[in-house]
Amino acid sequence: MKNLVLTCILCALISPVQAQLLGDFPPDVQAVMRYIIMKDTPEQYGDFRMKLRPRGYEVVDIDQDGTNEVFFWSAPHFHQTAPVLIYQVVARDSVIRIKEALAPGPLVAASGKQGDSHKTGHAADTRFDTASRGDKKAVVRSFIRFGMQVVEYPKFYHTASAGDKGGYIDMKHQAEYLDESLGSCSTFQFSNTAAIISGRIGLSQHKFFVALTGETMDIYRIRGMDRFGMLDKTIWRVDAPADFNGFVKGVDESIRYWNSDNEQVEIQVDFDAIFPISGSAALSGESQ
Numbered sequence: 001m002k003n004l005v006l007t008c009i010l011c012a013l014i015s016p017v018q019a020q021l022l023g024d025f026p027p028d029v030q031a032v033m034r035y036i037i038m039k040d041t042p043e044q045y046g047d048f049r050m051k052l053r054p055r056g057y058e059v060v061d062i063d064q065d066g067t068n069e070v071f072f073w074s075a076p077h078f079h080q081t082a083p084v085l086i087y088q089v090v091a092r093d094s095v096i097r098i099k100e101a102l103a104p105g106p107l108v109a110a111s112g113k114q115g116d117s118h119k120t121g122h123a124a125d126t127r128f129d130t131a132s133r134g135d136k137k138a139v140v141r142s143f144i145r146f147g148m149q150v151v152e153y154p155k156f157y158h159t160a161s162a163g164d165k166g167g168y169i170d171m172k173h174q175a176e177y178l179d180e181s182l183g184s185c186s187t188f189q190f191s192n193t194a195a196i197i198s199g200r201i202g203l204s205q206h207k208f209f210v211a212l213t214g215e216t217m218d219i220y221r222i223r224g225m226d227r228f229g230m231l232d233k234t235i236w237r238v239d240a241p242a243d244f245n246g247f248v249k250g251v252d253e254s255i256r257y258w259n260s261d262n263e264q265v266e267i268q269v270d271f272d273a274i275f276p277i278s279g280s281a282a283l284s285g286e287s288q
Contacts, residue, residue, distance in 0.1 A: 028059050028089045032070045035087065035095035040165060042074070043081050045120040050077045060198040060207050063224045069098070071209055073196050079114040079189030080123065080151060080158055082169050084196065084211065086231075099144055099229025100168045102220065103151075105191025105213025106237075107176040118186050123160035125184045141228055144168055151185065154178060158185050173235065173278035197247035199255040201269050210255055210267070212247070215240050219269065221279075234279030238269060 022030055036042065036052065043050040053075040062069045070087045082101030089095055110116070117123035128136060136152070143150045143159055144166035151158040151169040155178070177188050191213035198209045201219070209220040217240050223232040243260040250256050255267045 025057075026059055028068050028070050029057050029072075031089050031093050031095050032057075032072060032087045034093065035097075036072075040097060042085060043077060045078075045117060045122040045160070048120075053077075055083075055193070056196055058196055058198040058209065060209070062198065062207050062209060062222045064207065065224065071102075071196060071198065073193060076190075077115055078117045079110055080117045080149075080160065080185060082167070083190065083193045085167075097165060097167075098225055098231070099166060100170060100225070100231045102209075102211070103169050103171065103190040104193055104211035104218035104220075105216060107171070107174050107188045108191055108214075110187055110189045114189060116186055117160050118184070123158065125156050125158050125186075127156045127183045140168060144228070153185065156183050156185075168230065170231075170278070175277075195247050197249060197255050199249050199253040201255055201267055207253075208255065210247070212240055212244070232279075234276045236269065236271065236274050236276050238274065241265070241267075 022033060025033065041049060042052070054072070055075055056073045058071040058073075059068055060071070061067060062071075068089050070089060072085045072087060073083060074085070076083055082103045084102040084104065086098040086101065087095050088098060118125070128139070139157070140150050140152060143157075147161065147166045149160045149167045149169075151171055153171050153174065177185075193211050193213055195212040196210065198207055200206070201208050201210075206221060209222065211218050211220075217238050219236040219238065221234045221236075223234075225231055241257060241259070245258040245260055245262070248256045248258055248264055250264070250266070256264045257267060259265050
């Protein structure tokens with residue numbers, strides 16, 4: 001009966017075309033769905049809670065600490081909302097949302113197809129021309145403690161009172177829209193995520209999270225999370241294969257893709273030849 005009730009709530013909270021029975025999902029994803037339905041508010045402004053538009057998920061122990069993470073990919077209604085949220089399933093039906101979320105890909109011009117959270121009256125942008133890095137971290141943590149959603153750009157913050165859990169998106173590495181006079185994110189948006197996968201790349205024993213956006217792929221190596229829910233991460237951005245036709249995971253958990261001839265091809269990345277767009281290439285003593 002409990003699952004039936006949750007399934008009915010799930011159908012009410014997500015777009016009808018994506019509605020499924022809760023039991024269709026793996027156990028960890030079911031636990032995350034229950035948490036979202038009963039306790040989380042991924043996209044809410046004031047009293048208006050947007051319907052979820054789930055697109056996919058990846059279940060992986062990304063930092064190899066014995067606890068599974070669920071990378072929950074959805075299609076946001078507003079262009080300041082992260083498309084990928086990260087949850088941890090710490091025990092049966094015990095779920096927490098990691099404060100830092102992911103917005104893969106480069107920044108792009110606002111398409112007008114998503115809402116602008118500034119216009120809800122619950123979001124604003126603030127410049128920080130002279131703040132030190134330590135001061136910025138303290139400000140971000142303070143915002144999150146008070147339940148704010150924070151996007152940190154190189155020159156300013158975007159903050160929103162969207163729900164009550166607090167959250168963070170790190171966009172300090174972005175190279176687009178860096179004009180000194182720009183102090184708002186109203187004219188641009190995150191890239192549309194087209195596909196996600198997790199697994200190994202090459203001979204690495206580490207797990208990676210990979211997201212396709214347009215003609216590029218962002219590759220995340222996540223080593224852990226601190227006590228504030230911030231990720232210890234490195235991001236590489238590479239060109240997507242010209243004949244990409246969808247991700248697929250090998251039996252050895254290697255990340256592969258279908259090419260135009262319907263053949264599986266393993267993703268190959270020379271990490272020694274590509275400089276990361278964010279984070280260090282490797283920790284001391286750690287191979288790729």
